[in-house]
């Protein structure tokens with residue numbers, strides 16, 4: 001059921017429903033949360049959820065800001081200080097840039113979630129209304145542009161999740177290697193210390209024997 005609900009949700013991953021993305025909201029819906037918390041989906045999504053979950057229609061909850069126009073992020077590049085804070089939060093990996101260098105938004109990949117706005121320390125990201133030339137080209141005749149777009153966002157988000165998971169595994173491996181190296185260093189130190197201890201002990205015994213011989 002979670003998969004079927006997730007299919008209906010718009011996949012902007014904007015977190016405006018109060019959850020950390022569309023799938024967590026889908027999981028909450030299975031547990032009985034209200035169907036009227038997704039502003040990008042609007043009425044259409046609420047109706048589809050109501051049908052799928054056999055639950056009464058509810059108007060969009062006013063606590064969840066209504067979205068009337070589709071927007072994309074735009075970076076005022078000469079003001080960007082290259083801090084990378086926006087890259088870290090973008091659910092679509094739609095921002096490119098290197099540390100301390102200008103960043104830019106790949107308009108076609110931006111879902112308009114606006115999650116990058118708040119973290120920018122110099123307020124150089126603005127949301128602009130989508131113009132015709134900004135929209136993703138729709139190749140299929142059989143599915144709607146909206147569906148095409150949500151598939152695209154789903155796949156961009158999945159790609160990002162995979163990248164983050166791989167990076168986490170790499171970091172864990174790195175940490176394990178560091179821990180192992182430090183463990184071996186500690187062990188080596190302990191072995192040297194023990195060996196010195198043993199040598200000193202032997203010397204002392206030898207000395208005692210010598211003294212005993214001289215002073216019986």
Ligand code: SF4
Pocket residue numbers: 009010011012013014015016017018019020021022023025037038039040041
């Ligand atoms: S599109 Fe945004 S508000 Fe709607 S379910 Fe996804 S994350 Fe939540």
Ligand code: SF4
Pocket residue numbers: 072073089090091092093094095105109110111112113114115116117
């Ligand atoms: S660039 Fe900003 S608005 Fe666009 S998807 Fe990324 S975080 Fe969201």
Ligand code: SF4
Pocket residue numbers: 075079080081082083084085086087097103119120121122123124125
């Ligand atoms: S958060 Fe703002 S200043 Fe930092 S890299 Fe992104 S656009 Fe540039």
